[in-house]
Amino acid sequence: MDVDMDGEHLIYLYCVTAQPPDLASVEDQPDELYLVREAGLCAVVSRVEASQFEPLNLCRHLEDLDWVAAETTKHERIVEAVMRDRCVVPFRFGTLFHTDENLMMQLRTDAAPFQTLLEHLEGKAEWGVKAYCNTQALEHRIRAHDGPVSDLNEAIRLAPPGRAFLLTKKREDLVRATLARRVDHYAEQVVDALQAVSVQMRMNKILPPGTTGRCDIMILNTALLVANHEVRTIVDTAKTLNERYADQSIVVECRGPWPPYNFCDPPRTVANG
């Protein structure tokens, strides 16, 4: 479209599907969505103000949490709405083209890998399972109930001051090591159980305390690709794990369905992938 060549607008790509989705079902469209169809693929796009994404403006925007929250939420909401009745390949935030034609060229170039990906993802969705540990509570439990720690407590009680000091140091090391070992063990148990009921699993980085809005520590951050007919199983598995480890101060949370952001190994990546 010539109108896109004016430099005032860019084409923002949200997701790609095989069959055309019903865009009217996406409520409250902030920008008018439309489809760019090429090579048996449908790209869900909208025209956006180019000025928003100019480097200087963008840097300012990215420091503005309100802007980031609103824009990423919009992106997610649109992809989720399309996902309701179509298998989607979701794109990363801010995938922009100058013209529809440029996008069509991209679709032609990547048609085969996108088709393969869509076939693979058909009938599946992404689920996120995270595990958290209240390490203070678990440490407290180890101090109170762990056998070797209790033995040291008793030894410290009976020892003369000098030896008690050394034993106390030994006990603190033991408590720390036991805590780390237990956390690893529970995380492994959760991974094993989830792996058995998912098509694919991806381990994501642990998000630091303070960013999660929780007091406990994240110990596991997984993304699972789950067949839609197995959703009940994955939800129940997470629930069972949560109940099993509740008295060890472990919380297991399952969230979904998500668009398969974690399972779209791109046909070609750029450096920031």
Add this chain to the structure above:
Amino acid sequence: MDSAVATEKDVTLLEVLDRVLDKGVVVAGDLVISVADVDLIYVGLRVLLSSVETMERLRGSPLADVWNESTL
């Protein structure tokens, strides 16, 4: 989708950011925003997340209303 699991979920903005900014297909399009310092955004997010962070939404039902009601 299994409608039997259309239960209420809390999805934090952090989870959305973690996917939308950091995952998903990256193509060599005309322009791909590189959010190189996502960690910086996370740091800023602490302020947001520690106040009224949670977006409630009903999975498996029209999501838009719930999103609109969010306090973002």
